[in-house]
Amino acid sequence: MKDRMTPAxxxxxxxxxxxxxxxxxxxxxxxxxxxxQGFAGASIDEIAAVACVSRQTIYNHxxxxxxxxxxxxxxxxxxxxxxxxxVLSTFPDHADDLEDELTAFAVRLNKNCIxxxxxxxxxxxxxxxxxxxxxxxxxxxQQGPGKLITALSALLGRLAHKGALAIDDFDVAARQxxxxxxxxxxxxxLLGGTPTDEELEKAARNAVRTFLKAYGRPxxxxxxxxxxxxxxxx
Amino acid sequence: MKDRMTPAxxxxxxxxxxxxxxxxxxxxxxxxxxxxQGFAGASIDEIAAVACVSRQTIYNHxxxxxxxxxxxxxxxxxxxxxxxxxVLSTFPDHADDLEDELTAFAVRLNKNCIxxxxxxxxxxxxxxxxxxxxxxxxxxxQQGPGKLITALSALLGRLAHKGALAIDDFDVAARQxxxxxxxxxxxxxLLGGTPTDEELEKAARNAVRTFLKAYGRPxxxxxxxxxxxxxxxx
DNA sequence: GACGTTTTAGACAATGGCGTCTAGTTTTAC
DNA sequence: GTAAAACTAGACGCCATTGTCTAAAACGTC
Numbered sequence: 001m002k003d004r005m006t007p008a009x010x011x012x013x014x015x016x017x018x019x020x021x022x023x024x025x026x027x028x029x030x031x032x033x034x035x036x037q038g039f040a041g042a043s044i045d046e047i048a049a050v051a052c053v054s055r056q057t058i059y060n061h062x063x064x065x066x067x068x069x070x071x072x073x074x075x076x077x078x079x080x081x082x083x084x085x086x087v088l089s090t091f092p093d094h095a096d097d098l099e100d101e102l103t104a105f106a107v108r109l110n111k112n113c114i115x116x117x118x119x120x121x122x123x124x125x126x127x128x129x130x131x132x133x134x135x136x137x138x139x140x141x142q143q144g145p146g147k148l149i150t151a152l153s154a155l156l157g158r159l160a161h162k163g164a165l166a167i168d169d170f171d172v173a174a175r176q177x178x179x180x181x182x183x184x185x186x187x188x189x190l191l192g193g194t195p196t197d198e199e200l201e202k203a204a205r206n207a208v209r210t211f212l213k214a215y216g217r218p219x220x221x222x223x224x225x226x227x228x229x230x231x232x233x234x
Numbered sequence: 235m236k237d238r239m240t241p242a243x244x245x246x247x248x249x250x251x252x253x254x255x256x257x258x259x260x261x262x263x264x265x266x267x268x269x270x271q272g273f274a275g276a277s278i279d280e281i282a283a284v285a286c287v288s289r290q291t292i293y294n295h296x297x298x299x300x301x302x303x304x305x306x307x308x309x310x311x312x313x314x315x316x317x318x319x320x321v322l323s324t325f326p327d328h329a330d331d332l333e334d335e336l337t338a339f340a341v342r343l344n345k346n347c348i349x350x351x352x353x354x355x356x357x358x359x360x361x362x363x364x365x366x367x368x369x370x371x372x373x374x375x376q377q378g379p380g381k382l383i384t385a386l387s388a389l390l391g392r393l394a395h396k397g398a399l400a401i402d403d404f405d406v407a408a409r410q411x412x413x414x415x416x417x418x419x420x421x422x423x424l425l426g427g428t429p430t431d432e433e434l435e436k437a438a439r440n441a442v443r444t445f446l447k448a449y450g451r452p453x454x455x456x457x458x459x460x461x462x463x464x465x466x467x468x
Numbered sequence: 469g470a471c472g473t474t475t476t477a478g479a480c481a482a483t484g485g486c487g488t489c490t491a492g493t494t495t496t497a498c
Numbered sequence: 499g500t501a502a503a504a505c506t507a508g509a510c511g512c513c514a515t516t517g518t519c520t521a522a523a524a525c526g527t528c
Binding site: 253256287288289290291294 | 474475476477478
């Protein structure tokens with residue numbers, strides 16, 4: 001018993017460095033093994049081997065298998081959220097070159113948030129262990145995809161307000177933007193593959209082209225039209 | 235050793251009925267448990283309990299856990315493919331009421347092929363065990379989603395040929411149709427939930443509305459325009 | 469009612485993973 | 499250099515699971 005989980009807190013100086021390295025090594029290895037084998041199929045011994053660490057060291061940092069699993073998920077979620085935030089900040093905010101800008105954004109979104117290592121990991125884990133850890137993945141849902149749609153609908157609203165898009169329901173449009181961006185990659189995403197840069201580019205271009213056919217206002221593309229109310233079609 | 239797997243073959247009369255019922259009961263129970271727990275997490279004892287069957291009976295029908303698993307996946311795949319074929323046969327082939335007809339089709343597709351029990355099962359299993367049984371799931375990929383896109387692009391082509399749609403790349407349009415149809419249900423699909431009829435209807439309507447804004451030809455909707463070449467925009 | 473097949477319940481060995489413990493070694497702090 | 503902390507390697511008990519085996523029961527056919 002006692003307090004076994006406080007080494008990093010009461011450490012002075014840079015004992016942290018070695019410990020921190022071990023911790024990260026364990027987290028990475030555990031993510032790898034959990035992702036490939038699932039929670040039930042993953043063995044602590046294999047994680048230890050991949051991390052080049054003794055089994056006891058793992059139990060030293062994490063009380064039990066489940067503790068380690070939760071720590072891994074939280075770690076990956078933190079990274080993924082930071083990346084999502086960073087990518088969202090690159091959304092175009094002017095109407096010039098809208099097609100190219102949106103395409104480049106869609107490429108970044110797919111490449112760094114959806115098709116990347118962490119994205120695949122989280123999606124897989126949500127499917128396999130979501131029922132067992134509802135609150136953990138509920139927080140992922142809210143902070144990951146939920147935040148993505150909310151932010152994207154606001155950003156689309158900004159473009160619409162500038163007259164570059166004609167959108168009646170921003171929330172729906174945001175989901176459709178993401179869905180169209182994944183349309184050509186569905187299979188790859190499901191099977192955990194990694195698309196090439198050409199495939200990413202092509203998928204994004206197809207998506208944005210269709211998105212703009214549905215929501216674009218070609219005549220407003222280059223001009224400085226005053227903001228206009230979005231058309232209400234429902 | 236000997237030949238243990240030939241009872242159904244050499245059976246006379248309807249001893250089959252009881253055996254067949256047992257087999258189906260085992261397959262259903264195994265599908266349920268494998269889906270919830272994954273291959274590694276599923277225990278034969280639990281499957282036997284759910285199937286209301288003794289463990290030995292399972293080993294009597296299927297040599298080992300892996301044999302059972304493969305049989306389950308093949309069984310579900312067969313059902314899912316039959317359902318997909320059946321739904322595809324209801325795709326509208328005339329230009330009248332296109333929006334309503336496409337919406338109803340999208341509802342059927344989502345409800346019976348993608349959000350239903352078998353669809354969720356297969357998607358989940360592909361993610362968790364795809365690497366372990368590549369050829370099994372490769373055949374799913376070709377016969378399920380692959381066939382869906384191929385068939386759908388042909389059906390869209392038929393509509394375009396009749397002048398009801400203006401599509402430059404049928405394959406891309408087919409993928410986008412499916413992707414748009416799932417846009418509002420992504421989260422539910424990922425978490426394994428089951429959408430209500432209202433949600434299905436709303437998702438399909440949003441999808442088709444956007445799809446037709448991008449690919450529709452409103453002036454041709456009611457008239458009997460002659461077939462026209464699709465615009466080539468790439 | 470007799471026979472063959474299937475099913476059942478339970479015992480069984482073998483395996484493998486989890487989590488603990490110990491003894492010895494390395495690393496870090498001062 | 500010394501002492502404390504962390505790490506390693508391995509052994510250990512425990513438990514769940516797999517797959518086999520056996521004897522008894524249920525079922526269907528003749």
